[in-house]
Amino acid sequence: MESDTIQLKRDVNVVTVPEGLTTTLQEGETVSVMQSLGNSITLTTEHGGMVRLAGIDADAIGREPIVTEGLIDKPDAKSLEANIWKLMQGIYDPEIPVNIAELGLIYDINIKPVESDAEQQLHDVDVVMTLTAPGCGMGPVLQTDVDSAIKQLQGVSTVKVDVVFDPPWSRDMMSEAAQLQLGMF
Numbered sequence: 292m293e294s295d296t297i298q299l300k301r302d303v304n305v306v307t308v309p310e311g312l313t314t315t316l317q318e319g320e321t322v323s324v325m326q327s328l329g330n331s332i333t334l335t336t337e338h339g340g341m342v343r344l345a346g347i348d349a350d351a352i353g354r355e356p357i358v359t360e361g362l363i364d365k366p367d368a369k370s371l372e373a374n375i376w377k378l379m380q381g382i383y384d385p386e387i388p389v390n391i392a393e394l395g396l397i398y399d400i401n402i403k404p405v406e407s408d409a410e411q412q413l414h415d416v417d418v419v420m421t422l423t424a425p426g427c428g429m430g431p432v433l434q435t436d437v438d439s440a441i442k443q444l445q446g447v448s449t450v451k452v453d454v455v456f457d458p459p460w461s462r463d464m465m466s467e468a469a470q471l472q473l474g475m476f
Contacts, residue, residue: 295324295352303351305342306439308333308385311431316342322352329390330357330381331436343432345439346381357381365411366446368402375400375416378440385429389472395464396420396433398455405448413448416441420452421460430454 299320304313316322322334322342330346332354346357359381363370379392391397399419407413418437422430434452441450462475 297322297324297352299351300353301351303344303348305334305344306432306435308341308343308432309428309430311433311435313435314342316351324352326385328383328388330359330378330440331383332357333385343385343436347443362444364445366444367412368404368414371402371414371416371444371446372400374444375418375441378444379437382433382436382440384423384433387423387473389465389469391420391433391437393466393469393472394423395466395469396422396460407448411446414446415449416447416451418450418452419455421455421458423460425456425459 299316299318299322301318302315304315306313316336321337325333325335325341332344332346332349334342334344336342344351349356359378361377362374366374376392379397380390382391383389384391384394387394397418397420401417403415405413405415420437422433434454438450438452441447
């Protein structure tokens, strides 16, 4: 666990844990780094709250921004889906050190082209996902992480993220790599 104490170098939007609400921390506020996995950094505030900072905003704490490599510029629907899956590999359940794609939390990604006057085709994206347990307190945070990540992609018009519990998640949905990482083999 990390524990750097840092003064924010600029105002920055964050997501509260576990509520999943977007709020703004002000330049000069003191935060401590709790964990940095994938595309986000978990911080504690000077008031004892916990928040998630998007990796792209890491400069606010004096670090290099975390940028997902290998994304396709001006994607069509097929390559947009590939970009989304790549982003999902950078989103981690804060209680499990495995990304949500490897955990098997993403059930479906639907991409629909929409009419657009732009040079680039825009798409509506619907994601169906689940949580490891219906009462998972991190659900709103994960849902917000998925929504925010996809909205930043080129070619996206709107995003809708539905959390469902049917079928219920089971560890059989995890990839072999995730099961190995967690010692489940």
